[in-house]
Amino acid sequence: MILQLITSFIAASAFCVLFNAPVRALLQCGFAGMIGWMLYLQLDDRWDTVVATFGATVVVGVISQFFARSFKMPVIIFSVGGIIPLVPGGLAYDAMRKFVENDNNQGIQFGVQALLLSGAIAAGLVLSEVLGQMFRRKNTSE
Amino acid sequence: MDSTSNNSNTTAHDIIDLCLLAGKIMLQSGAETYRVEDTMSRMAASLGFPGAHSYVTPTVIMFTTSRTEPVKLFRIAERTTDLQKVSEVNDISRRLSERQLTAAEARERLGTVDDAAHAYPVWLQTLAAALTGACFTVMFKGSLWDALPSLLISGVGFAAVTYLHRLVQIRFFAEFIASFLIGLLAFFSVKLGIGQEMDKIIIGCVMPLVPGLLITNAVRDLMAGHLVSGLSKGADAFLTAFAIGTGIGLVLSLF
Numbered sequence: 321m322i323l324q325l326i327t328s329f330i331a332a333s334a335f336c337v338l339f340n341a342p343v344r345a346l347l348q349c350g351f352a353g354m355i356g357w358m359l360y361l362q363l364d365d366r367w368d369t370v371v372a373t374f375g376a377t378v379v380v381g382v383i384s385q386f387f388a389r390s391f392k393m394p395v396i397i398f399s400v401g402g403i404i405p406l407v408p409g410g411l412a413y414d415a416m417r418k419f420v421e422n423d424n425n426q427g428i429q430f431g432v433q434a435l436l437l438s439g440a441i442a443a444g445l446v447l448s449e450v451l452g453q454m455f456r457r458k459n460t461s462e
Numbered sequence: 463m464d465s466t467s468n469n470s471n472t473t474a475h476d477i478i479d480l481c482l483l484a485g486k487i488m489l490q491s492g493a494e495t496y497r498v499e500d501t502m503s504r505m506a507a508s509l510g511f512p513g514a515h516s517y518v519t520p521t522v523i524m525f526t527t528s529r530t531e532p533v534k535l536f537r538i539a540e541r542t543t544d545l546q547k548v549s550e551v552n553d554i555s556r557r558l559s560e561r562q563l564t565a566a567e568a569r570e571r572l573g574t575v576d577d578a579a580h581a582y583p584v585w586l587q588t589l590a591a592a593l594t595g596a597c598f599t600v601m602f603k604g605s606l607w608d609a610l611p612s613l614l615i616s617g618v619g620f621a622a623v624t625y626l627h628r629l630v631q632i633r634f635f636a637e638f639i640a641s642f643l644i645g646l647l648a649f650f651s652v653k654l655g656i657g658q659e660m661d662k663i664i665i666g667c668v669m670p671l672v673p674g675l676l677i678t679n680a681v682r683d684l685m686a687g688h689l690v691s692g693l694s695k696g697a698d699a700f701l702t703a704f705a706i707g708t709g710i711g712l713v714l715s716l717f
Contacts, residue, residue, distance in 0.1 A: 323600060323606075324600070324601060327596075327597040327598075327600040327601050328597070328601055330593055330594075330597045331593070331594050331597035331598055331601060334590040334591070334593040334594045334597070335590070335594050335670070336545070337582055337586065337587060337590035338543075338587055338590055338591060338594070338620075338670060339492075339543040339544070339545050340543065340544040340545055340546045340547070340582060341545040341546065342545070342546050342549055345545075345549075357601065392553075393549050393552075394497070394548060394549055394552045396493065396494065396497070396545065396548060397545045397548070397549055400545065400675060403675075403678065404674070404675070405598075405601060407674030407675055407677070407678055408674055408677065409668075409669060409672030409673060409674025409675075409677070409703075410598075410602070410665050410668070410669065410672060410674075412672065412673065412674065412677060412699070412703040413665070413668055413672050413703055413706050413707055413710070414665075414707075415703070415707070416703045416704050416706065416707025416708070416711075417707040417710055417711045417714070419707065420707050420708050420710075420711030420712075420715075421711055421714065421715065434677065435677075435681075438674075438677040438678045438680070438681045439681050441678045441681075442678055442681040442682040442685055443685070445678075445682065446682070446685060446686075
């Protein structure tokens with residue numbers, strides 16, 4: 321458990337180095353990635369993977385909105401770090417490998433799963449953005 | 463009257479160029495399509511062109527002020543992910559609309575952002591890729607013993623992609639060779655008894671190369687109604703995944 325915490329933190333912030341995130345954003349990126357991954361692991365035990373990914377992404381999105389506001393940087397910097405562990409890159413590669421190995425049925429299965437997961441992530445990000453907008457509107461109207 | 467309209471015409475050209483430059487940097491650095499369009503029209507609006515329109519796809523930006531000035535087009539050939547630049551352009555555009563910067567100052571700052579090299583040197587990026595690979599191996603339920611070879615192999619894989627991409631201009635070829643190398647090294651590390659599960663090592667090591675973010679961005683673009691961008695990003699991601707899958711698959715079928 322603690323091992324997962326540490327590794328997801330390092331993985332997310334190291335990935336942000338690959339994406340040339342500003343140095344002062346690396347810690348927050350790692351934090352967002354860690355939260356997302358831990359939440360995903362917890363939810364994945366109980367519910368479907370797609371639901372778990374969606375839930376984790378919404379939380380990551382909200383955290384990134386918060387970070388973006390307080391550090392005055394675009395949301396994408398933090399949300400990328402946060403969703404990197406959740407993103408179905410491994411599945412996409414698995415699907416292609418199955419196709420190359422002539423195992424078409426498994427390939428299609430993995431491919432569809434990857435598509436559904438990326439849909440869940442995209443929907444989660446959009447939902448968190450909508451939530452952020454609603455929150456802002458409420459704050460300004462009061 | 464004649465001279466003033468002439469004068470405003472030249473600045474209009476400058477403003478169009480300014481917006482296009484901002485859009486170009488953002489698109490080349492991997493910003494989302496809607497963000498590029500939004501930033502460009504905001505900048506144009508703050509410089510006196512409220513009705514400006516842009517059409518952005520992964521390969522081209524078109525920009526018009528919807529007045530008599532000509533439509534300008536910019537072609538994008540090379541795309542990377544560089545969040546630093548996205549953030550800086552965002553900052554410049556925000557300052558511009560808050561009137562903290564003039565158009566000329568913004569133009570100058572955009573020029574420096576455009577010329578800037580990557581924020582991190584290659585060795586640091588390779589180190590980061592190595593760490594990512596090792597951590598993902600553990601996250602995907604590999605043992606700590608598998609993390610050690612992953613650390614080495616993913617570093618080598620990332621260095622190979624970077625170097626080969628400089629050598630040959632076709633990205634998919636570089637990805638194919640690099641993933642072949644990763645598969646080969648993973649196979650031998652298991653053979654030599656350094657690693658235990660080849661599958662876990664491979665999946666951790668390909669994570670720095672894999673187009674997960676691109677797939678998500680593609681679906682996001684599709685949901686936002688940017689159908690052309692979404693489909694072309696999807697095709698891009700598909701080709702990358704295909705190159706990596708083929709590289710690894712080749713190793714697995716050889717042995």
